[in-house]
Amino acid sequence: MEDPLDSRLHAECSLPQAGSWRVSGLPSGSPLLPPSTGPSLDTARAHILALGPQQLLAQDEEGDTLLHLFVAQGLRWAAYAAAEVLQMYQHLDIREHKGKTPLLVAAAANQPLIVEDLLNLGAEPNATDHQGRSVLHMAATYGLPEVLSAVFKSGVQVDLEARDFEGLTPLHTAVLALGAPMSPPSLCPQMLSAQARDRLACVHMLLHMGADHTSQEIKSNKTVLHLAVQAANPTLVQLLLEPPRGDLRAFVNMKAHGNTALHMAAALPPGPSQEAIVRYLLAAGADPTLRNLENEQPIHLLRPGPGLEGLRQLLKRSRVAPQGLSS
Helix, strand or coil: CCCCCHHHHHCCCCCCCEEEECCCCCCCCCCCCCCCCCCCHHHHHHHHHCCCCHHHHCCCCCCCCHHHHHHHCCCCHHHHHHHHHHCCCCCCCCCCCCCHHHHHHHCCCCCCCHHHHHHHHCCCCCCCCCCCEEEEEEEEHCCCCCHHHHHHHHHCCCCCCCCCCHHHHHCHHHHHHHHHHCCCCCCCCCCCCHHHHHHHHHHHHHHHCCCCCCCHHHCCCCCHHHHHHHHHHHHHHHHHHCCCCCHHHHHHCCCEEEEHHHHHCCCCCHHHHHHHHHHHHCCCCCCCCCCCCCCCCHHHHHCCHHHHHHHHHHHHHHHHHHHHHHC
C-alpha cells in the first residue's frame, strides 16, 4: 500500500525524486509534541532528504518554497523535515512574495503545532512581513488563540510591543479585530459567536503574556480602552478593567487627543451598551470632571433626549462623589 505522505507529496506538489542526496547530522526521532495521526516523521524525512537541496531551496513565482506550501497545507511532518534541512542551510526564515516566513504562513494558516515546531527549530520569532506584522499580529488579526498558545508554550522571547506599519501592537490589533464581528455588541459573553469568543480569548492571552495595556497607537494616541469604547463593546471594556492592571485609575483616565474613555463613552449612541460602558468606567475610577481640548466634560457630550436623563444624573452625581458610584 502506498504511504499517504508519499501520495500527498507527489499529488499536491508534483515533486521529483533526487535519489542520491542525503544530509548527515540531522536529529533523529520525533518533535517533542503530542504525536499526530498519519505518516511518521521518519517517513517524511526519507522523502524530503531524497529531493535534494536545490528542490527544497527553490522558490516559485510567488516566492514560496516547499516548506511554505507544506505549512499552508498543514502537512506537519513534511514541514518539520523540510524545516530541519532549511535550518541547516540557514534559510528557515526564507520569505515569500508578501514577506512571510514559513512561521508567519503557519500562523496565518492557523497551524499551531507547526508554529511550535518551527519556533523550536529556531525560526525567528519576531520576523515581520511587508506590512510589519509579526506572528503575534497574525494571531491577533485572525483571532487564533491556539497560535498564541503555541508561541507561549514554545518559551521563545517575542516582542509583545512590536508595532506594524500602522503603528499597532498585537494587543491593539486584537482589540480592533474583536470590534468587527460583534455588531450589535453583546452584554453577555456567553452569547458571543465562536469567532468573537476566539478574538476575546486572544485579547485575554496577550494581556496574560504581559502586553502593555497602556500603550497608545501612533495615529490617534488611543489605548485599547479607547478602542474598546469606540467599538461600543462593554464585554471588552469590562475585560480591560479587570484587576490587576497596575494603576487602574490612571489607566482609565488616559487621554487620546484630549479625550478620556469616558468622553468617548458619553458620545456613543444611546442604548444599553453605552450605559453599561459608562458605569464600568465610573466604577473603575473614571473622572467625569476632566475636560477635553474643547473644554468639554463627558456630560457635555451626551446626546440630547429624555432617554439619557439617567446617565446625565449619574455623571452629575459622580462629579460630586465619584466614590459612591460603584452601585
